[in-house]
Amino acid sequence: MRILDYLTESSVLFPSSTNKQEILTQMAAKASEIGHGVDVQAFTKAIFEREAIMSTGIGLQIAIPHAKLPAIEDFFVVAAILGGDAEWDALDKKPVRLVFMIGGPADKQSDYLKILSKITLVIKNPARRKALMHAKDAAAVLAAFDEL
Numbered sequence: 001m002r003i004l005d006y007l008t009e010s011s012v013l014f015p016s017s018t019n020k021q022e023i024l025t026q027m028a029a030k031a032s033e034i035g036h037g038v039d040v041q042a043f044t045k046a047i048f049e050r051e052a053i054m055s056t057g058i059g060l061q062i063a064i065p066h067a068k069l070p071a072i073e074d075f076f077v078v079a080a081i082l083g084g085d086a087e088w089d090a091l092d093k094k095p096v097r098l099v100f101m102i103g104g105p106a107d108k109q110s111d112y113l114k115i116l117s118k119i120t121l122v123i124k125n126p127a128r129r130k131a132l133m134h135a136k137d138a139a140a141v142l143a144a145f146d147e148l
Contacts, residue, residue: 001111003118003145007077010034012138018086020096024048024065027078027101036103037073043103057090061133062123066102068112075104075111077119081135097133098123118145 011034015023024047032040046067050056056065063086078101085095100119104112122128128144135141 001114001118003077003115003122004142006075006115007079007142007145008034009138009142011076011078012141013078013080014083015080016083018082018084020051020086020088021048023080023082023086023099024051024101027065027080027099030078031076031101031103034076034078036076037071038076038103039069039071042069042071043067047101055089055091057088057092057096059090059092059094060123060129061085061090061094061097062129063088063090063096063099064102064116064119065099066112066116068104068106068108070106072103072105075102075108075115077102077115079141081132081141098129 028044032038057063080099082097088096132144
């Protein structure tokens with residue numbers, strides 16, 4: 001399993017907004033646009049419901065919002081590289097600069113955990129995290145995940 005099987009150039013965003021709700025809505029719309037059986041309204045609702053339970057801001061200026069729904073055909077990742085700090089109510093109380101949204105089928109928890117693990121491996125590396133935060137195009141984002 002490689003992250004690049006789930007993250008493509010068309011699923012990398014560079015939102016101008018630093019508003020959490022706007023970013024999540026834009027990312028959910030992108031997930032619907034790229035396919036995988038994503039109903040944008042249902043997916044957006046699931047993302048916001050998950051976020052209401054507990055912030056997906058995991059620290060290190062990273063958020064990993066996620067939702068799994070029965071109608072989604074396969075896993076996908078949408079990445080957002082933010083141009084400024086977004087308040088996210090993160091665990092470490094720091095603003096977020098990188099957002100990785102994971103969506104997928106409700107019945108494949110082990111696949112979800114593998115994807116989450118791969119993303120975590122990349123973002124724990126300070127050099128890769130810095131490269132992602134300074135990425136100016138999708139190719140630079142994908143390069144951070146190459147070989148994983």
